[in-house]
Amino acid sequence: MELGNSEERGDVEDRRGSKKPLAIGGGIGAIVIALIAGYFGIDPKVAQQVVNGGGGNTPGTGKADGYKDFSEKILGSTDSVWKEQFKKNAYKNHRGAYEPPKMVLFSDSVDSEGCGVAPSAVGPFYCPASRKVFLDPTFFEELETKLGGSKAEFSQAYVIGHEVGHHVQHLLGYVVTDEYRRLDGEKNAGIRPELQADYLAGVWAHHARDKLKINEGDIAAALKTAKAIGDNRIQEKMGRKSWPESFTHGTDTQRLKYFKQGFDTGDASEAALNRFFDKRVKSLDL
Numbered sequence: 001m002e003l004g005n006s007e008e009r010g011d012v013e014d015r016r017g018s019k020k021p022l023a024i025g026g027g028i029g030a031i032v033i034a035l036i037a038g039y040f041g042i043d044p045k046v047a048q049q050v051v052n053g054g055g056g057n058t059p060g061t062g063k064a065d066g067y068k069d070f071s072e073k074i075l076g077s078t079d080s081v082w083k084e085q086f087k088k089n090a091y092k093n094h095r096g097a098y099e100p101p102k103m104v105l106f107s108d109s110v111d112s113e114g115c116g117v118a119p120s121a122v123g124p125f126y127c128p129a130s131r132k133v134f135l136d137p138t139f140f141e142e143l144e145t146k147l148g149g150s151k152a153e154f155s156q157a158y159v160i161g162h163e164v165g166h167h168v169q170h171l172l173g174y175v176v177t178d179e180y181r182r183l184d185g186e187k188n189a190g191i192r193p194e195l196q197a198d199y200l201a202g203v204w205a206h207h208a209r210d211k212l213k214i215n216e217g218d219i220a221a222a223l224k225t226a227k228a229i230g231d232n233r234i235q236e237k238m239g240r241k242s243w244p245e246s247f248t249h250g251t252d253t254q255r256l257k258y259f260k261q262g263f264d265t266g267d268a269s270e271a272a273l274n275r276f277f278d279k280r281v282k283s284l285d286l
């Protein structure tokens with residue numbers, strides 16, 4: 001991938017270094033972790049463990065590390081791709097122009113302005129209430145060292161693309177209703193938005209491919225990350241056997257399949273997106 005001096009820039013606020021006090025040890029902290037850990041497929045128990053272990057707060061997280069610049073360029077690229085796709089597809093649920101999300105870089109913990117205060121350990125997430133993507137860049141160290149993912153540039157871009165996917169989903173009104181919870185079971189209904197977000201990340205990458213010079217190696221890195229964060233892999237890391245009933249965000253096979261499908265087709269039509277919320281198909285069969 002080559003970002004060069006890409007002129008497309010998203011709206012990124014760098015809040016790193018400004019500490020937000022966080023009470024850990026049950027109560028609100030635990031609830032917030034459980035709620036938010038879901039957004040990127042990290043098992044809340046893993047997140048809780050990381051928090052309790054006190055790890056993760058890498059000192060020296062500087063504002064001069066170029067991460068703001070990087071995020072602005074990736075977010076800017078998603079802005080321009082989704083602007084184009086919203087125009088082209090004229091979605092029933094969203095007639096107007098695409099409204100880009102904002103992104104906030106943070107360290108330690110952050111006030112998500114509507115989804116509670118979140119510690120870094122929950123990983124990147126999107127808050128629909130504030131329409132913002134939140135990310136602590138030190139997550140990528142954990143991703144590589146603890147979860148077996150990749151911190152390669154494009155892998156990080158994919159993670160941003162996935163969170164922006166949740167924003168697109170929010171704008172288009174895709175939500176897990178009680179009907180889906182009945183159909184899939186409480187735990188598995190969440191697979192639908194996660195796989196759709198992976199697919200949307202793939203669609204973004206398809207349309208950004210030429211401009212950002214995305215190559216095979218980049219895609220391999222993203223696939224490695226998609227695989228690393230599948231629920232069954234995280235469970236294996238926890239020393240447990242994986243069992244389908246407890247999958248909440250899709251298996252690694254499902255995540256790979258849909259990121260790749262989005263990347264190969266670039267199809268953001270309503271029909272392509274509706275598939276993830278097709279009531280005739282159970283989430284585990286997607």
Ligand SMILES: [Zn+2]
Pocket residue numbers: 038039040041162166193194197
């Ligand atoms: Zn997600």
